[in-house]
Amino acid sequence: MTNTKTSSLLKLYLGRGVLAVAWAAAFAVAHNPVDALAITLLVVYPLIDAVSSLIDLRALPDGSERRLTLFNGVLSALAAVGVGVAGTSGVAAVLHVFGAWAVVSGAAQALVGIRRRGPELGRQWPILIAGGLSFLVGIFYNIQALGADASLDVLSVYATGGGVFFIVQAGLLAWRARRPRTQTV
Numbered sequence: 001m002t003n004t005k006t007s008s009l010l011k012l013y014l015g016r017g018v019l020a021v022a023w024a025a026a027f028a029v030a031h032n033p034v035d036a037l038a039i040t041l042l043v044v045y046p047l048i049d050a051v052s053s054l055i056d057l058r059a060l061p062d063g064s065e066r067r068l069t070l071f072n073g074v075l076s077a078l079a080a081v082g083v084g085v086a087g088t089s090g091v092a093a094v095l096h097v098f099g100a101w102a103v104v105s106g107a108a109q110a111l112v113g114i115r116r117r118g119p120e121l122g123r124q125w126p127i128l129i130a131g132g133l134s135f136l137v138g139i140f141y142n143i144q145a146l147g148a149d150a151s152l153d154v155l156s157v158y159a160t161g162g163g164v165f166f167i168v169q170a171g172l173l174a175w176r177a178r179r180p181r182t183q184t185v
Helices: 003-030 036-058 064-087 091-115 119-146 155-180
Strands: none
Touching: 003 036, 003 064, 003 155, 036 064, 036 091, 036 155, 064 091, 064 119, 119 155
């Protein structure tokens, strides 16, 4: 893995993580009621993922990792439209769309993390964990949407957790890049 690719991935993960945490802070104070501001923020979050996927895509060679990243970018763009439309129908509809997106994109994120498991990319544990948790939490959101206590409060927690995992992964990449290379025989 080249230092340029590692550096690009580090910047992407750090930026994506910081944006997710900032989004979570804004959404925590602006999601109730589900008004134009809340819907705008709901649309922005999957767009952060879509743009990040497209940035990541530029550095990937043809292959399954590239196809998964492209799939995730397109899925996230569709999710942005979906949560925008769902926002006009209420909390349960938003949780259903957001949950479905979290399940599928979490699985894709975990698969990309598996493909990037090499030591030069920090083993990708935070990305693997974040993808797996996204998958599980998405299922929970869809279950919660069926109940009487559906709430969008959980989305700020979701975004904060995802953001922290991306920031940790960026830190691991930075740490790995600073370590002296050792030769393996």
